[in-house]
Amino acid sequence: MTPSIPGRSPLHRCPPGPKILALVAAGTALFALPRLDLALAVLGLTGWLYRLAGIPARLVLAQVRPLAWILAVLVLVQLALDGWQAGLLVAARLVALMLLAGLVTLTTRSSDLIEALQRGLAWLRPLGADPAKVGLAIALTLRFIPVLAAITAEVREAQRARGLERSLVALTVPVIVRMLKMSDDVAAAIDARSYDPDRAGD
Amino acid sequence: MIEIRHVGHAFGERAVLRDLTLDLTERRIAVVGGNGSGKSTFARLLNGLLVPTHGTVRVDGLDTRRDGKAVRRKVGFVFQNPDNQIVLPLVAEDLAFGLKNLGLPKDEIARRTDEALRRYDLLDLADHPAHLLSGGQKQLLALAGVLAMAPEVIVFDEPTTLLDLRNKRRIAQAIDGLSQRAIVVSHDLDFLAHFDRVLVFEDGRIVIDDRPSAALPAYVAMMS
Amino acid sequence: MSTRDIVFVALFAALTAALGLFPPVTLPVIGVPITAQSMGPMLAGAIAGARRGAAALALFVVLVCAGLPLMAGGRGGLGIVMGPGGGFVLMWPVAAFVIGFLYERGLETLTAWKEALILVLGGVVLTYAVGIPWIAAVARVDLAKAAIGSAWFLPGDAVKVVLVVLVARAVRRAYPTLRPR
Known part of the structure; x- marks a missing residue:
């Protein structure tokens, strides 16, 4: 049940809460500022983080594969309509986000993540949860x-x-x-x- | 002691138990009867899982209607299908579930969990997912989970019905080995032969209440 | 929530996960693969009701976000929600709530047609209303293109609505679980 891979990197040791927050922040930034250089920078940073966590390339690819056909369609549409830069931006941003999300998942034991979620949901108490x-x-x-x-x-x-x-x-x-x-x-x-x-x- | 006074139970219009009055004090009590005779309902009344529609059930003076929680601490319950009783995914986690509910300190939980696992040869499987256990191991885990809570009486509702012959024996041995009092609903008459008392249910009433040497042959005759 | 409600919530979250284990069926002619998983919110609403159904699907989405591989094809992780299909998935708890609410409201007078209408409203109209703009935003395509792309899944949804109507009616006869509001 745990898709995470064991390791001792700083990313593995980081508690799940900050990792999730960082992911949400990155996602928001990428969509708020639709700039190719930013998307590529995040993509590069993500690649570096994967190396830091010691995750093999095989697993990196596995994160993106479910998206492959959607990506292909998107890039083709954007290329036809808005030129290659827009296509590249969409692709880079999507891949960067999927990879970042996958990174959180891969470097966190699901039991820790669930525990963090349980704690994180404490604010729902007034709503009856x-x-x-x-x-x-x-x-x-x-x-x-x-x-x-x-x-x-x-x-x-x-x-x-x-x-x-x-x-x-x-x-x-x-x-x-x-x-x-x-x-x-x-x-x-x-x-x-x-x-x-x-x-x-x- | 469990005191049952004028107890009747109905699900909607359908009466399942009719006006039972008896005391349960013996160390080993067997409950037998055909399907739908009311024996499972009877078992569930003993620890307050069901509250009777008429009459009262008292455990050491505690009324199951008012003091359900306290009663459940005294009377443990093992179900027919261990799959329905195992609550948490990992073996050790599940064992600790009841203990956490009792609000015991962490080291006490760890000590009791360890002891219960050791007793039933489950120690190596502590971090295993419970669904990978065999049927017999699952029932032992269910029993261990109840036993760890140190009840005074354990009620078993057909604990061996779903098991193969070898596992039936293992569970029977485990029940025999208990220092606690046990009330066992079962169809396995050989296993009940050395009990202290047998209650035979039919149509919501106790029709035979005797030692096994007299009650079991009479029950067999009744069913054929 | 009583213990029994918690058990119900967990069961329908698990059921939604189990529906993802069915191999996807490829519809003839159109060739789009459909999974049984989006029947989860419909079944949860129609059988467990508004509150428990919504809680079950919310729990399912939380577990998927936590990285458990519970989505069809063994996928999981925050990427699911952040990806193009995220809008649909995030709407599942809402769909379950709306379906459950309408089922409970009309419990005494439900006909197969009414049920189908409720399921289409909650399970299709509502989820697409958020799902399509979500695709458009995440993938930066215009709404019309996102809508046309999504329309390929409508025949699959129609099949699922029919299935859920049949299943919910049979289950309700065998084991009633809802109370009228």
């Missing part, structure tokens, strides 16, 4: 994904035996119904282990 509850919900989600995958595999097998494997409805309905029934047990199990939703966790 309790950080302790958010923490439990996050943990439960991570716990449920493999359980759901297992239920889906089971149901798919059962439906295949009935010749229904191509029907998405025949697959989804039993999975969701089982999941809802399970939720009663899970809630009971959490209560049985003395969980108190009204006492903010420590």
